[in-house]
Amino acid sequence: MSAEAPTQLMQTVRAEFARLANHHSEVLIIGGGINGISTMRDLSLQGVKVVLIDAGDVISGASAASSHMIHGGIRYLENGEFRLVRESVQERNDLLKTAPHVVKPLRTTVPIFSLTSGVLQAPLKFLRHGKGGKAKRTERGALLIGIGLTIYESFSRVNGVMPRFNFVGAKQAIKDLPSLHPGVKYVATYYDASVHEPERLALDLIADSLATGNARVVTYAAAVGAQNGAVLIEDALTGTIVKTTADVVVNASGPLTDLTNEALGRATQFMGGTKGSHIVVDHPQLYAELAGRELFFENSDGRIVLIYPVKGRVLIGTTDIFADPRQPVRCTEAEVDYFFSLVGHIMPGINLDRSQIVFRFSGIRPLPKQDVSLPGFVSRDYRIDKAVLPDSQDIPFYNIVGGKWTTFRALGEHVSGLVLETLGKSRKVSTLGLAIGGGKNFAASGKKHDLLVQSLSGALAHERVEILVSRYGSRASEVVNFLQSNGDDGLLSLSSYSVQEFQWLAKAEFAVHLDDFLLRRTTLAFAGLLTAENVQEIAEAVAPALNWDAECISNEIDRAWQILADRHGVERHSSNITA
Secondary structure (H helix, E strand, C coil), rough: CCCCHHHHHHHHHHHHHHCCCCCCCEEEEEEHHHHHHHHHHHHHHHHEEEECCCCCCCCCCHHHHCEECCCCCCCHHHHHHHHHHHHHHHHHHHHHHHHHEEEEEEEEEEECCCCCCCCCCCHHHHHHHHCCCCCCCCCCCHHHHHHHHHHHCCCCCCCCCCCEEEEEEEEHHHHHHHCCCCCCEEEEEEEEEEEEHHHHHHHHHHHHHHHHEEEEEECCCEEEEEEEEEEEEEEEECCCCEEEEEEEEEEECCCHHHHHHHHHHCCCCCCCEEEEEEEEEECHHHHHHHHHHHHHHHECCCCCCEEECCCCEEECCCCEECCCCCCCCCCCCHHHHHHHHHHHHHHCCCCCCHHHHHEEEECCCCCCCCCCHHHHCCCCCCEEEEHHHCCCCEEEEEEECCCCCHHHHHHHHHHHHHHHHCCCCCCCCCCCCCHHHHCCCCCCCHHHHHHHHHHCCCCCHHHHHHHHHHHHHHHHHHHHHHHHCCCCCCCCCCCCCCHHHHHHHHHHCCCHHHHHHHHHHHCCCCCCCCHHHHHHHHHHHHHHHHHCCCHHHHHHHHHHHHHHHHCCCCCCCCCCCCC
């Protein structure tokens, strides 16, 4: 669509829904989380015509509640999941190369209180994992952690890009982290990876898919039934229901997989997900002391704890509690107390209070149902179930059970391979090593980076282009071209976004509601940068592109603040900034 007709965009978005009526595609994917998106990208690159739908916005469910890490899962070794760890480490290394604009190395520090603790119990945990996961939790000592790290890093040799792990003693540990518990005897440091903007990575995967001309994405479109070989899809904005058909249907709805199957007419009990909550705090002392590193350790209850800096804030997580996907999940006050106690235990020199929390979030991990008593023992691996679409004769129906952020590419390739075989088609392109979105021809620093920024600088200031490149990678060229034609003179309060940049986001990234911009097209909400003033500014900035009148703007603002308060603990307030 041209920039000269922005008022038609909202109509075009919903026209996408209207075009689902009686439409036939080769593949229909239900679920716009990272696994559904990855599967769409892989299939579209093979020349397969694919439609992806989601009941809400893309990356708005389980995929929006991640720990912002791309990691191998060293603790899965204890569960005997060596295949998953090997795949995860290798996928992590691949992402560092294919998406360097958003996936970065993360120095990870493990505080250790003893030398030999857990050595005798570790084999017992491994043996009992398959018998209900009832082994007693014990603290891991330096010896056991060293063995685990040795095995962990051995999986990285195929495409390794990380420095080796190391240990330091208490004296050096306290020097590096003055607030650390004085009882810490050793500190192990190894490298994993982080993704500070997982939504941006997912949007780049979508952009790659759409660029093939073989993919379509329709948000706020829920699969609500199956009838005579067709899937019934309801428009969340209007309540309209249409029928669409496909040669193959893929259920990629994560923790909602069983509920989607129920709506389609199939009873399953695939999922046994656990709730994971996080908080984001504005704490300059803690942020500075972490110095870019993550603190990573296991609490006595078996839950993994992480504390690390993201976007000028500190992310603290996570919990691991069995949850019912039929019920909304929220980060509770009890969980906040739990996080505070953890930080107080491992870093007694840090004081936290609720006034420092700028954002909180919670989601259900899409884990397979298993007979275990401890959530931490539920496998993070995935499997693919093949059946027939309910109320059809022979339409293949694949269900993705499990999966995690780090392995999205491998999972997408796996599902795509099964679908290609079903369709009688062969693979044309491998996604292994294939640059993602803004990761194409991107370098974070050095001559290549300078040349990219220089090539895009012109009507825009060099500093502004630097911001855009850091935000979008090499896809910044699309934004720069738009801004050079439409201006870039309206920076919003308390942010480095302009009115025109939001108009580009509205044009290029199919957001429907205001909260789509605040939570998933930007990190403004996550970083605690939203005020009554700039939310109003953002709504007014995107209004022309989405054809919103004054009443719609007001409704969207109210909706956004309601979601922010209910799900993320963000209340509406004024910045008290005067012009």
